[in-house]
Amino acid sequence: MLLVITYSRAARQTLxxxxxxxxxxxxxxxxxxxxxxxxxxxxxxxxxxxEKHGTAVQVEWTEPFNEFERVPEGVREAAxxxxxxxxxxxxxxxxxxxRDLPDPEAMREQEL
Amino acid sequence: MICRIGERVHRxxxxxxxxxxxxxxxxxxxxxxxxxDDGTTIAIQARTPGPVHERVGCLHHxxxxxxxxxxxxxxxSRGHTTALDSRIxxxxxxxAELTVETVETTDQRQAVAExxxxxxxxxxxxxxxxxxxxxxREDGDAPETAEQFRDTARELSEAETAFxxxxxxxxxxxxxARQARNKLAQRMDIEDELANAEREARRRLVxxxxxxxxxxxxxxxGGPESVGNPFEVDSLTAGLAxxxxxxxxAPVVLACDRFDSPTxxxxxxxxxxxxxxx
Numbered sequence: 001m002l003l004v005i006t007y008s009r010a011a012r013q014t015l016x017x018x019x020x021x022x023x024x025x026x027x028x029x030x031x032x033x034x035x036x037x038x039x040x041x042x043x044x045x046x047x048x049x050x051e052k053h054g055t056a057v058q059v060e061w062t063e064p065f066n067e068f069e070r071v072p073e074g075v076r077e078a079a080x081x082x083x084x085x086x087x088x089x090x091x092x093x094x095x096x097x098x099r100d101l102p103d104p105e106a107m108r109e110q111e112l
Numbered sequence: 113m114i115c116r117i118g119e120r121v122h123r124x125x126x127x128x129x130x131x132x133x134x135x136x137x138x139x140x141x142x143x144x145x146x147x148x149d150d151g152t153t154i155a156i157q158a159r160t161p162g163p164v165h166e167r168v169g170c171l172h173h174x175x176x177x178x179x180x181x182x183x184x185x186x187x188x189s190r191g192h193t194t195a196l197d198s199r200i201x202x203x204x205x206x207x208a209e210l211t212v213e214t215v216e217t218t219d220q221r222q223a224v225a226e227x228x229x230x231x232x233x234x235x236x237x238x239x240x241x242x243x244x245x246x247x248x249r250e251d252g253d254a255p256e257t258a259e260q261f262r263d264t265a266r267e268l269s270e271a272e273t274a275f276x277x278x279x280x281x282x283x284x285x286x287x288x289a290r291q292a293r294n295k296l297a298q299r300m301d302i303e304d305e306l307a308n309a310e311r312e313a314r315r316r317l318v319x320x321x322x323x324x325x326x327x328x329x330x331x332x333x334g335g336p337e338s339v340g341n342p343f344e345v346d347s348l349t350a351g352l353a354x355x356x357x358x359x360x361x362a363p364v365v366l367a368c369d370r371f372d373s374p375t376x377x378x379x380x381x382x383x384x385x386x387x388x389x390x
Binding site (some may be wrong): 007009055 | 212214215216289292293296297299300303304307
């Protein structure tokens with residue numbers, strides 16, 4: 001899908017107008033951003049916005065996130081384990097130490 | 113004021129134009145000192161108009177009016193202030209100081225796409241030549257094909273290097289764009305806050321002057337019989353009422369039949385008047 005983010009009041013207004021006039025190609029609309037479906041028509045609208053507002057319009061290509069393809073098993077298991085912790089107030093760092101779970105600093109350094 | 117239309121010169125607080133002249137051109141001349149209408153030069157020497165003149169400086173039957181905004185400007189012209197004014201001032205200053213550069217990434221994106229396509233094409237060419245070379249060698253020596261293979265492989269290696277460079281270039285450029293967008297986002301936050309503050313200030317000014325505005329509407333000649341919602345009367349009546357409330361030192365251009373004379377209009381508005389034929 002196409003993620004369109006606006007960074008000026010004028011661009012935000014144009015995006016809202018586009019979303020109102022072309023609901024069919026809008027997957028989701030947020031305050032200053034919108035997800036458009038992956039069609040040539042949606043791309044046309046996104047490019048039109050960028051043509052009009054330049055840097056104030058960011059267009060990104062997004063795809064569904066499949067953790068089984070992109071994320072190591074250890075990280076996935078850590079998320080599951082942490083969310084079933086008994087004490088809600090325990091920060092992840094403390095939770096991970098002493099268990100066989102990835103260190104948050106190490107995860108920060110590691111790109112997907 | 114001194115109002116010169118073509119060769120004719122009018123002086124005084126009230127001017128009635130004797131030739132047909134466009135009211136928009138007259139208004140432009142009030143604001144800029146000089147304007148032309150259909151080849152006729154209009155020059156006006158008078159007091160400099162303030163912001164409220166932008167709203168009610170030209171009153172005629174087809175005019176549009178954002179009544180609340182105009183009324184707030186009228187209140188401002190009378191020296192009314194609000195508690196939000198210093199905040200508004202600060203936000204405007206911050207906006208003026210915030211400069212954001214434009215960062216285009218179009219050329220870099222295009223370069224990456226081209227380099228990628230080029231690399232792919234050469235990868236295919238190398239694979240093809242390798243296959244051909246293998247087949248020829250089975251038949252014996254193939255120096256020409258071997259040379260062609262080396263050339264294509266070298267081209268591929270160059271293309272791959274260029275592709276990496278193009279991607280790095282785009283990455284750097286994207287980073288710069290992200291920085292610019294951080295600033296743009298900051299600017300938008302200030303603009304939103306400013307718009308809210310201005311709206312709230314306007315609301316307060318309108319609230320404070322609404323009673324006076326209602327009385328002014330009632331006194332407008334040819335106005336509605338009874339005033340229900342003062343913000344729903346016709347634009348000309350509302351404009352005349354706002355202009356009456358406002359402190360207008362600069363001439364008001366008037367093209368309407370509500371008054372017996374331009375002098376009566378000037379007395380009603382408390383402002384210099386340039387009256388044109390309706």
